[in-house]
Amino acid sequence: MWIDKHNGRRYPLPSSIGGKPVSFYLKNPKVSLLAKALYTAHFRPTDNDSTTQLLALVTTNSQEIRPFYRWCLDFTIAISDGALGEYPGKPALAYATKFPQEFFAYMDKDNTGGRYKSWVEIIAYSGLGSYNETMAATRQTLVDKMAENCTPCSDKTSRRIRGFANDVTRFRTKR
Structure with a gap:
């Protein structure tokens, strides 16, 4: 469960993404630390450069890890409100x-x-x-x-x- 520290809302987290267990991405050294931090609720997208960097990863050419970045973007869309909606x-x-x-x-x-x-x-x-x-x-x-x-x-x-x-x-x- 991902708990939004800004508003207390709870979001269920998937146990697999793109046909692979989430642990595949969390243990993968090729996956951005920001993406891992989002999944583990250590990073919350806001209107800042880190969010821009994280969301830009969705266009990586790596088919292996792109599904995780796509999930990060999709999740950010789901929690977007206010200024975050611009990103x-x-x-x-x-x-x-x-x-x-x-x-x-x-x-x-x-x-x-x-x-x-x-x-x-x-x-x-x-x-x-x-x-x-x-x-x-x-x-x-x-x-x-x-x-x-x-x-x-x-x-x-x-x-x-x-x-x-x-x-x-x-x-x-x-x-």
Whole structure:
């Protein structure tokens, strides 16, 4: 159980991530100490450089440890409120655009749709800061970036990419 020292909320912790026991990541010398500290409740993401560093790890090319960093980002999205909400959007968008097939596979693991909704909202809220284009141009930029990293890309995944870009830009216009 992870207890938030700021508000007392309790969050259950997974015993496995990405098909591996959490101990695999906690004992792995390649895994960032910040990521380990988050899981063990010795670090709480806030609006600081350490949080930026931790969340940026989600785009590592290491398939072995990326699931743990993805969990760190997902967990940070789950506990985000106030100023912390400004931090996970850009790394979430970077992950989705760099690894679109993996992103959709991860979204599909939650059959409630809650994870997808949270990621869309956080990306729309704080991930599109550098997109100073019209919403149509932003949508097309997202589609193009994701499609570029989707090889091979099935028709189904291509449709999901377009849907995701639509969802992010639609939510952004609602805020």
